[in-house]
Amino acid sequence: MFNIQCSIYFVLLHGKHVLNFEFINFESRNMNSELKKVRVRFAPSPTGPLHIGGVRTALYNYLFARQHGGDLIFRIEDTDSGRFVPGAEEYIIESFKWLGIQFDEGVSFGGNHGPYRQSERRDIYKKYVQQLLEGGKAYIAFDTPEELDAKRAEIENFQYDASTRMQMRNSLTLSKEEVDALIAEGKQYVVRFLIEPGRDVIVDDIIRGEVRINSSILDDKVLYKSADQLPTYHLANIVDDHLMEVTHVIRGEEWLPSAPLHVLLYEAFGWADTMPRFAHLPLLLKPVGNGKLSKRDGDKLGFPVFPLEWHDPKSGEVSSGYREKGYLPEAVVNFLALLGWNPGNDQEVMSLDEMVRLFDLSKCSKNGAKFDYIKAAWFNHQYLLKLPDEAWVPSFDKVLREQGITSTPEKEAEVVRMMKLKVIEYTDGQGQKHKRNISFVSDLWPLTRFFFVAPTGFDTEDKFVRKNWKEGTADEMKQLADVLATVEDFSVEGMKPAVDAWSERTGIKPWNAWRICLVGEGQGPDMYELAAFLGKDETLRRMASAIEKLG
RNA sequence: GGCGCUUUCGUCUAGCGGCUAGGACACAUGCCUCUCACGCAUGGAACACGGGUUCGAUUCCCGUAGGCGCUACCA
Secondary structure: OEOOOOEEEEEOOOOOOEEEEEOOOOOOEOHHHHHOOOEEEEOOOOOOOOOHHHHHHHHHHHHHHHHOOOEEEEOEOOOOHHHOOOOHHHHHHHHHHHHOOOOOEEOOOEOOOOOOEHHHOHHHHHHHHHHHHHOOOEEEEOOOHHHHHHHHHHOOOOOOOOOOHHHOOEOOOOOHHHHHHHHHOOOOOEEEEOOOOOOEEEEEEOOOEEEEEEHHHOOOOEEEEOOOOEEOHHHHHHHHHHHOOOOEEEEEHHHHHHHHHHHHHHHHHOOHHHOOEEEEEOOEEOOOOOOEOOHHHHHHHOOOOEOOOEEOOOOOOEEOEHHHHOOOHHHHHHHHHOOOOOOOOOOOOOOHHHHHHHOOHHHOOOOOEEOOHHHHHHHHHHHHHHOOHHHHHHHHHHHHHHOOOOOOHHHHHHHHHHHOOOEEEEEOOOOOEEEEEOOOHHHHHHHHHHHHOOOOOOOOOOHHHHHHOOOOHHHHHHHHHHHHHOOOOOOHHHHHHHHHHHHHHHOOOOHHHHHHHHOOOOOOOOHHHHHHHHHHHHHHHHHHHHHHHHO
């Protein structure tokens, strides 16, 4: 037995970062383990769409795997046949594809540790259940759900454990003949883990340090159900992680309470010296109020909790997705990564590759993070601005089409160029009005309508109109129209000298009124740019219409 | 109820015994300006509470309170 404290310091020559990969404490493990290739897994249950919290867990696994040159495994934990939802598995795969999180092996990715779907590993689990049974580490229990309910009603805080198991119908209280007979006559049973009470179990967590609990508070967990010939999560998880040579288990905090059970299982199998290291991530909490983030919160406040839109096959209900809402995958990943981790400096906007370089499990925060969808939108804004204007076009064109407008990619890119730095007003879940940057391509529509549709009426009550359209304004606009009519080259460069000269000569500052003519209100881009975009005919037509209507 | 995790601006967080407690989002103000903005600048805003340990605690320990999770033949 060796006690080795192993810290490896990598100095990256092409960067000023000194990374301290502490991996840590190979206490009571053999020498080989420190040379083992890092292997992590993301193992969702196909019971519905992938929750955004799950995305973050997968992301952290991905970052950790990449950083250590390890493998990321995609395993499907479908041991609860009753909760299987068709399409969920495909949805999850599609989600990661969109997000740019790549797996090295697993369902749909290949690999030589398969099969990676737990429902296809029945025979494997049976063998290990048998091993536990033969070693006296587990036992067979025949108690029906009804009997258990009765017991719970009878005994306050009933728990199936050392204090009660001898009152139950199981292979510890029944003779071997009785047990065999019950099985022979087809009685359903479960296999329970026999927990020895009174032992301190230590879970060594990378994020939380040593977590110590006493085995007496653990119950004899069901490991296997004869009804569907499948193990429960706990057994399947340990067997698979062992067989798939998983080195680090990075998962949500909701698993922390059962981690001691898992440690005990590794011991029972005799795998303690190759047991993976654990890291339990803090949970994602709802933005307002208490509790963890749920689908309901998203619906209420208007942000998605799923990466992709999800059509529930049973209820027909549709849940919104980040992709369909107009989020860029890079923005989602960046935002999510920073919910519970940060590189320790002030850097916030970073690529997946940068995150791989900087990621550090031990720097993850321990407490739950409220989901701040306002900041998620800000991240999208950042990534949207990095995109060339042409890259906005496909989405923008789609938005325009929905409004019944057809245009050309060139024109659309031009509008994007002029308008992408504007802000938009929006109403939050509480009915409060706010302004924010253009965060989604679809934000452009309310700000760009006038590029494609002439103002139909004018709101004379509007502050901007009242202030900028006075007695002589119509006449001034007529003069401006006359000037513009003489301009041959109707580009910014072509018209600006003529207009400026006229303005200089007459002392008239025409821009705000001109804006009313072309836009109808006090917003929009530079007037020369707008006029150039609309062209001479449309510009003059709109001016004439405004002069007529506003007088 | 039991067990575990957790607690720095409204939110995400930096801090790892001595700091005017830093940054980002959001908010407010100013500058810029033909509008709305962008940008830039500035500002308000936090160590849950009570005990220890220490020359000195945001930082270490113990309580209390709050938050979160688990407590299934679900994961």
